[in-house]
Each structure stands twice: as structure tokens, then as C-alpha cells.
Amino acid sequence: DIQMTQSPSSLSASVGDRVTITCRASQSVGSYLHWYQQKPGKAPNLLIYAASTLQDGVPSRFSGSGSGTDFTLTISSLEPEDFATYYCQQGSGVTFGGGTKVEIK
Amino acid sequence: EVQLVESGGGLVQPGGSLRLPCVASGFTLSSHWMSWVRQAPGGGLEWVAQTKFDGSEEYYVGSVKGRFTISRDNAKNSLYLQMNGLRVEDTAVYYCVRQSTMTRSAFDVWGRGTVVTVSS
Numbered sequence: 048d049i050q051m052t053q054s055p056s057s058l059s060a061s062v063g064d065r066v067t068i069t070c071r072a073s074q075s076v077g078s079y080l081h082w083y084q085q086k087p088g089k090a091p092n093l094l095i096y097a098a099s100t101l102q103d104g105v106p107s108r109f110s111g112s113g114s115g116t117d118f119t120l121t122i123s124s125l126e127p128e129d130f131a132t133y134y135c136q137q138g139s140g141v142t143f144g145g146g147t148k149v150e151i152k
Numbered sequence: 153e154v155q156l157v158e159s160g161g162g163l164v165q166p167g168g169s170l171r172l173p174c175v176a177s178g179f180t181l182s183s184h185w186m187s188w189v190r191q192a193p194g195g196g197l198e199w200v201a202q203t204k205f206d207g208s209e210e211y212y213v214g215s216v217k218g219r220f221t222i223s224r225d226n227a228k229n230s231l232y233l234q235m236n237g238l239r240v241e242d243t244a245v246y247y248c249v250r251q252s253t254m255t256r257s258a259f260d261v262w263g264r265g266t267v268v269t270v271s272s
Contacts, residue, residue: 081258083197090247090262091197097255134197138257141187141199 049073049137053144059152066122068147070135075115079138082111082120085146086131094133095120125149154178154261156248161266168238172266174231174248179261182206182226185251187259188233190244190268198244201233202251216242238270 050073060066070080078098083091093102095111098118108123122129130151135144160172172188187202201212201222210222221234231248246268250261 079255079257081255083259090265091259092262093252093258093260096252096258096260100254102260136197136257136259138255141202141257143197143199146196 049076049140049142051135051137051142051144053133053135053147055147056145057148057150059150060125061152062125062127064125064152066125066129066149068120068133068135068149070113070118070120070144072116072118072137076137076139078114080111080113080118081136081138082109083134083136084129084131085134091134122149154250156250156261156263158246158248158263158266161246161268163269163271164238165272166238166240166270168270169234169236170238170268172233172235172246172248172268174233174263176229176231176248176250179250181224181229181231183253185256186222186224186231187249187251188222188231189247189249189259189262190242191247191265192241192244195244200246203231235268238268240270242268243270244268 052071080098082095085091099111132148155177158174188200219237223232245265247265248263249259252258252260
């Protein structure tokens, strides 16, 4: 099975900060990499699919990049509603990363 | 409005069974692969099972193979997860999830989830 490793597992940031989360696959997944946001007590929400395509309705401050084994989710300017846990997911088989919790500094 | 609504969760003893229904609305169920994804308390996400749009193919994570069965009834706009031989480690929130038509491996609509607790 392909293992997905996210880093960091948590981070503290302020409103307006640029935030970068990385996801590494144990073997190539091509561009089959997706990102989700989950808030406490809620279901996850798809942000980006196929590594870099923004899901409809997702603000443009979110962006994704990468291919093969190394991927990045970037929030260009953190908003109060962005404090949440973020998961990557590979689509060549289906496994999720362990999550990155973005907390208020 | 596109929506998935799960039900059927509850407290069950180890070795017991539960059946989770999920009702879809606002879209054509037969156009989508569908999955169940679970999340243990305080834990991460784990894909459990998926079924092709016509039910002709099914896939499972190794830990549930032979115990869980995913099925669907497109005429009733419903997806199901039959869980037998439940174990303590199956305790989780179970989400019914739609797979995207843009890229099948992405999960673009999620239900609110139903809680399954396996305990004696």
C-alpha cells in the first residue's frame, strides 16, 4: 500500500500568514492527489483535486502543486475560517495522510 | 441541493452486525462511484469500501474484507454498508461519500456521518 506522510502534523499561524503543508507519497501517484479541509464535528470538504485543480466554490487563496511523490497545499493569506485540519489523499488506491492541524497563534 | 444522509449507527457488541443506509438526493446516484470512509475518535480518515456506479465492482480495505459488504440500489437512491463481525477497532464515524466524475478517486460530496460504537 502507498503511504502518505504529511508535514507538519500541526502548525500555529496568524490571520494573513502564508501557510504551506506538504504531503509525500511512498511511491509515485502521478497527479492523483487530493486535499481536504475538515473542521471539528464536520465532514471533510474537498478543496483541490488532481494535485492543482481548485474544486468549485473554494476560495482562490488555496492552491496545490506537485506530482509524483511530493505535493504542496498553500494558503496564500490565512483567513479566520481556515483554521482546521487538512488531509491529503492519494487516488492510486485510496489512502489519506495523517492530517495537519492549523491552529491560531 | 446535493445531499447524502447516513443512518443506522449505534452501539453494538463485538461480533455483532449493523447495516448502514445512505440516501442520496439532488443528483443521479447511478452516475457515480460511491464509497464509505470512516474516522476513528480523534483519528484520521480511512477509506473502507467503494462500489462502481452499477454495483458490478466492489473494493475493500484489507481490514474489513470478508466482514463488510457495500451495496447500492440506484432505483432507491441508496447506498448501504453491511457490517458483520464487528470489532472494537471498527468504532468510528462512518461517512457516505460520492466520488467525483472529474477524477474518480476524489471524494466531492460527503454525508454528515453516522457513529458506530463497538463495545461490550
